[in-house]
Amino acid sequence: MITKRNIPAMEAISAENSVTPAISIRETVIFPDQALVFLKYPPSAALFTKDDINCTYLLPNSSRPQLELSPSSVDYDYGNHQIVRCPLEPRGLILSLAVKHNGNLTPGPMYRWDSLAYEAMIDRDNSTIVFVKGLNLRSARVADSSRFKCLYGWDLTKPKFVLSAKAISVAQEIVRCRTPLSILNRLQRFTSSSFNDSIKVSVRVTGQRTLNSIARVKRQYGSEQLPREKQHELCVCTMLRNQARFLREWVMYHAHVGVQRWFIYDNNSDDDIEGVVESLVDRSYKVTRHVWPWIKTQEAGFAHCALRAQDSCEWVGFIDVDEFFHLPSGLSLKDVVANAARPSEVAELRVPCHSFGPSGLKKVPMKGVMAGYTCRLAAPERHKSIVKPEALNTSLINVVHHFHLKSGFRHINMNRSKVVINHYKYQVWEVFKEKFYRRVATYVSDWQLERNVGSKDRAPGLGTKAVEPSDWSMRFCEVKDTGLRDRILKTFIDPETSLLPWEDHQLDERSKMY
Numbered sequence: 001m002i003t004k005r006n007i008p009a010m011e012a013i014s015a016e017n018s019v020t021p022a023i024s025i026r027e028t029v030i031f032p033d034q035a036l037v038f039l040k041y042p043p044s045a046a047l048f049t050k051d052d053i054n055c056t057y058l059l060p061n062s063s064r065p066q067l068e069l070s071p072s073s074v075d076y077d078y079g080n081h082q083i084v085r086c087p088l089e090p091r092g093l094i095l096s097l098a099v100k101h102n103g104n105l106t107p108g109p110m111y112r113w114d115s116l117a118y119e120a121m122i123d124r125d126n127s128t129i130v131f132v133k134g135l136n137l138r139s140a141r142v143a144d145s146s147r148f149k150c151l152y153g154w155d156l157t158k159p160k161f162v163l164s165a166k167a168i169s170v171a172q173e174i175v176r177c178r179t180p181l182s183i184l185n186r187l188q189r190f191t192s193s194s195f196n197d198s199i200k201v202s203v204r205v206t207g208q209r210t211l212n213s214i215a216r217v218k219r220q221y222g223s224e225q226l227p228r229e230k231q232h233e234l235c236v237c238t239m240l241r242n243q244a245r246f247l248r249e250w251v252m253y254h255a256h257v258g259v260q261r262w263f264i265y266d267n268n269s270d271d272d273i274e275g276v277v278e279s280l281v282d283r284s285y286k287v288t289r290h291v292w293p294w295i296k297t298q299e300a301g302f303a304h305c306a307l308r309a310q311d312s313c314e315w316v317g318f319i320d321v322d323e324f325f326h327l328p329s330g331l332s333l334k335d336v337v338a339n340a341a342r343p344s345e346v347a348e349l350r351v352p353c354h355s356f357g358p359s360g361l362k363k364v365p366m367k368g369v370m371a372g373y374t375c376r377l378a379a380p381e382r383h384k385s386i387v388k389p390e391a392l393n394t395s396l397i398n399v400v401h402h403f404h405l406k407s408g409f410r411h412i413n414m415n416r417s418k419v420v421i422n423h424y425k426y427q428v429w430e431v432f433k434e435k436f437y438r439r440v441a442t443y444v445s446d447w448q449l450e451r452n453v454g455s456k457d458r459a460p461g462l463g464t465k466a467v468e469p470s471d472w473s474m475r476f477c478e479v480k481d482t483g484l485r486d487r488i489l490k491t492f493i494d495p496e497t498s499l500l501p502w503e504d505h506q507l508d509e510r511s512k513m514y
Contacts (some may be wrong), residue, residue, distance in 0.1 A: 022041070022042040022045065023039065023040070023041055023042070023045055023105065024039070024040055024105060024108065025037055025038070025039060025040075025097060025105050025108035026038040026039065026040040026081065026108050026214075027108045027109050027110070027111060027214050028095065028108060028109070028110040028111070029110075029111050029112075029113055029116065029118075029214065030088075030110065030111070030112050030113060031113045031295060032113070032295075033088065034072065034085050034086065034087060034088060035055075035085070035086045035087075035088060035095055036083055036084070036085055036086075036293055037055075037083070037084040037085075037086060037095075037097055038077075038081055038082070038083055038084075038108070038214070039081065039082040039083075039084060039097075039105070040081055041081070041082065047076060047082055048074060048082065048084075048099065049074060050070065050071055050073065050074045051100075052099055052100055053071055053074065053084055053097060053098070053099060053100070054068045054069065054070065054071075054097070054098045054100060055068070055069045055070070055071050055084070055086035055087065055095065055096075055097060056068050056069075056095075056096045056097065056098045056104070057069075057089045057090070057093035057094065057095060057096075058093060058094045058096060059092070059093065059094070060092075060094060065096075065098070066093055067089060067090075067093065068098070069086070069087055069089070071084045071085055071086050072085045072086070072087060072270065073085045073270055075291055075293075076291070077291045083291065083293060084097060085268075095110075111212045111214065112212075113133060113294075113295070114133060114134055115133065115134035115211055115212060116132070116133050116134060116211060116212050116213065116214065117130050117131070117132045117133075117201065117202045117203055117211050117212070117213035117214070117215040118131055118132070118133060118213075118214055118215055118294055119131040119215050119294070119300075119304065120201045120215035120216060120217055120218065121217075121218050121219070121220045121304075121307065122179060122184075122187065122217060122218065122219045122220060123176070123220070123307065124226070124310070126179050126184055127168055127176050127177060127178060127179060127394075128150055128152075128165070128176070128177045128178075128179045128183075128201055128217060129174060129175075129176050129307070129396070130150060130174070130175045130176075130177070130201055130202070130203055130215055131173055131174060131215065131294075131297070131300045131303075131304065132173055132174070132175055132203050132211060133173060133294070133297070134211060135170075135173060135175075135203075135205070137170070137171065137172055137173070139172060139399060140171075140172070140397055140399050140404075141171065141172075142169065142170070142171045142395055142397070143170040143171060144170070145166075145167040145168060145169055145170045146166075146167075147167075147170075147205055147206045148167035148170050148175055148177075148203060148204070148205055148206075149164045149165065149166060149167060149177070149203070149204050150164065150165045150167065150175065150177035150201055150202070150203055151163070151164050151165075151201065151202050151203070151204055151210055152164075152165070152179075152180060152183050152199060152200070152201050152217065153199070153200060154198055154199060154200065155200075156200055156202050156210060156213060163180045163182065163183065164204075165177040165178050165179060165180050166178055167203075168394065169394050169395045170395075171395040171396070171397045172299055172300070172397060173297065173299065173300045174300060174303060174395070174396050175203045176394060176395070176396075179217075183199065183217060186199070187199075187217065187219055198216070199216060199217045200213050200214075200215060200216055200217075201213065201215050201216070201217050202215065220307060220308065226310065226311070226390060227311065230311070230312055230313060230314045231261075231312045231313075232260040232261045232286075232312055232313045232314065233258075233260065233313075233314045233315065233334050233337075233338075234258050234259050234260055234261075234313070234314065234315050234316075234317070234333060234334050234337060234386075235259065235260065235261040235262070235263065235309050235312070235313035235315070235316045235317070236254060236259050236261070236262050236263070236316065236317045236318075236319060237263045237265065237302060237305035237306070237309065237316055237317070237318050238262070238263070238264060238265065238318075238319060238320055238321055239265040239267050239292065239298050239301045239302070239320075240264065240265070240266065240267065240269065240273075240320070240321050241266075241267045241268055241269050242269045242270065242271045242273075242434065243269070243271075243273075243321045243322075244269065244271040244272050244273040244275075244276045245271070245276075246321050246322065246368075246369065247264075247273065247276050247277070247280070247321060248276060248279070248280065248501075248502040249368040249369065249370065249500075249502040250321045250324065251280055251285055251287060252285075252492075252501055252502055253324060253370065253488065253492075254324070254325065254333075255285060256491065256492070257325060257327060257332050257333040257334075258332040258333040258334035258335070258337075259317070259333065260286060261286045261287075261309075261312065261313060262285070262286065262287040262288070263288060263290060263305050263308065263309060264277065264287060264288065264289045264290065265290050265292040265301045265304075265305060266289050266290065266291055266292060267292055267293070267294075267295070267301075268293055268295070273289065274289065277289045290305075290308075292304075299398050299399065302318050302398050303392075303396035303398060305318075306387070306389040306392055306396070306403075307389070307396075309389050310389045310390050313389060314388065315337055315341075315349075315386050315387065315388060316386065316387055316388075316389050317384070317385070317386040318384060318385055318386075318387070318398075318401075319384050319421065320423075322369065322423060322424045322425065322427070323353065323384065323421050323422070323423045323424075324369075324370060324421065324422045324424070324484065325351070325419055325420075325421055325422075326419070326420050326421070326422045326483060326484045326487075327418070327419050328416075328417055328418070328419075328420070328483060329417065329418055329419075331418075333419065336414075336418050336419050337349060337386060340412060340414060340418075341388075345408060345409055345410055346409070346410060346411070346412055347387060347388040347391030347405050347406075347409035347410070347411070348385050348386070348387045348388070348391070348402065348403060348405060348409070348410075348411035348412075349385065349386040349387075349411070349412060349414050350383040350384075350385055350401075350402060350411055350412070350413050350414060351383055351384055351385070351386065351414045351419055351420065351421050352380040352381075352383050352413075352414065352416055352420055352421070353380060353381050353382060353383060353384060353420070353421040353422075353423040354376045354377070354380055354381075354420055354421070354422055354423060354481065355376060355377045355381050355423050355425040355426065355476065356373040356374075356375065356376040356377075356422060356423065356424045356425065356426065356476070356481075357373070357375055357376060357377070357425075357426045357474075357475055357476025357477045358373070358426060358427060358428050358429075358432075358472060358473045358474070358475065358476070358477075359372065359373045359374050359375040359473075359477060360375070360473055360474060360477070361373070361428050361473060362428060362429075362473050363428060363430070364427075364428055364430060364431060365428075366503060367500055367503050368500060368502055368503060369424040369427065370422070370424075370484050370485055370488050371485045371488060371489060371500070372485075373424050373427065374480060374481060374482045374485055375476075375477035375478075375479070375480055375481070376422075376476070376477070376478065376479055376481050377476055377478050377479070378478040378479045380416065380420070381423070382401050383401055383402065383413070383421075384401045384402075384421055385401060385402045385403060385411075387403050387405075388409075391405050391406055391409040392404070392405060392406065393405055393406050394406070422481075422484050425476075426475065426476045428473070429468040429472050429473075432472075433466045433468070436465075436466040488500070
């Protein structure tokens with residue numbers, strides 16, 4: 001298998017190229033379990049489908065593939081890019097991409113994921129924000145920014161043509177630098193995506209080499225000023241992997257309580273999430289899917305989402321798709337937020353969570369999680385936050401469930417009688433066991449590892465193996481709580497069919513199986 005030890009010897013190669021030269025492999029990133037090949041297209045080119053491409057594996061100095069495999073998926077990223085996901089294969093073979101019946105693509109550089117600048121954007125204050133893997137900084141701590149610099153250029157391996165800039169702040173996996181004026185001027189003068197997509201940015205720590213980079217400098221905003229009136233009062237950001245079957249219930253319910261816009265950061269799903277998002281958009285829900293292939297980067301992804309939401313959202317909630325705002329008072333979430341935030345310095349609302357168990361069930365509940373799971377732990381667990389995105393600290397520090405704020409702003413803890421999150425954390429084993437695959441947060445250990453076994457992220461008593469306990473269906477049940485179930489059955493159920501709106505779709509999907 002391809003491992004970290006032999007990645008530097010790998011390269012993407014091509015035989016005689018009969019494919020349109022403008023379509024090329026921009027770069028390849030090697031993850032622990034797959035290779036991501038980034039294709040660059042001219043705006044007018046037709047995109048490849050999964051059926052058009054093969055991942056090929058060759059011996060060095062050979063153009064004859066030893067192995068050809070179909071990609072696990074082909075995804076479209078913003079900015080005329082496409083991501084081809086290829087399996088990792090035997091040591092000693094070289095990875096290439098081939099278009100069926102038409103030859104191989106022009107190769108690009110290959111990088112390891114564990115040390116890489118992977119995303120970048122220009123913020124409203126004209127600083128550059130660089131998202132970096134491999135700094136190994138401590139969680140929730142600001143680092144000494146004087147040790148860091150950002151480097152800009154078309155080719156970062158040629159020092160003569162590289163500009164440098166001092167870091168303003170450094171924390172976790174985010175470096176913020178003062179953007180050189182010449183870079184800003186070029187971005188202003190040349191607005192075409194092809195030009196802006198050509199300037200790379202990376203990070204160098206004093207005494208160390210410049211990190212490899214696939215991050216390009218991009219302007220996130222059309223204007224340097226925040227709009228006086230934002231389009232949406234309340235938005236939600238989430239990061240997910242293979243949660244498409246729960247998405248309709250989550251969006252439809254939260255739309256009813258006041259959420260107006262959803263940012264879905266897709267972390268390498270291979271289910272039908274694109275189809276589910278399209279079906280929601282067809283019903284006029286304002287949902288967008290953002291391809292975020294970077295593993296164990298939830299904190300960085302949430303910071304990225306908060307920056308994107310500044311233009312259009314007054315408040316942004318950061319929750320998972322198994323978490324639902326429950327409002328015992330009967331008010332809408334918009335009203336609860338507006339009432340709580342009357343002091344202008346309040347910029348973060350921390351909402352406590354109740355963790356629900358399998359509630360005696362052994363199969364996925366037909367009517368969805370809110371109607372199905374009705375038994376929970378008595379004590380609330382950690383909170384999740386609703387924030388004003390423009391009030392976030394320049395470091396963008398967050399620890400998944402809360403953010404650091406700018407000076408002059410503060411948070412408040414919400415009363416459970418007003419709003420609480422029902423976290424359907426311990427679902428039936430069929431669903432819950434998927435948590436063993438990989439945790440998305442940077443500073444949370446994967447469950448297969450013998451690290452931080454006492455973490456609140458884990459289920460007590462499970463260990464590191466995905467083996468179902470005989471009494472799983474009865475665990476985590478201390479309090480019967482039907483408050484949210486009663487509300488949605490009263491509000492959403494169709495009197496003629498006795499179906500909930502998301503359940504109707506599930507029936508359609510099941511009918512296709514027979």
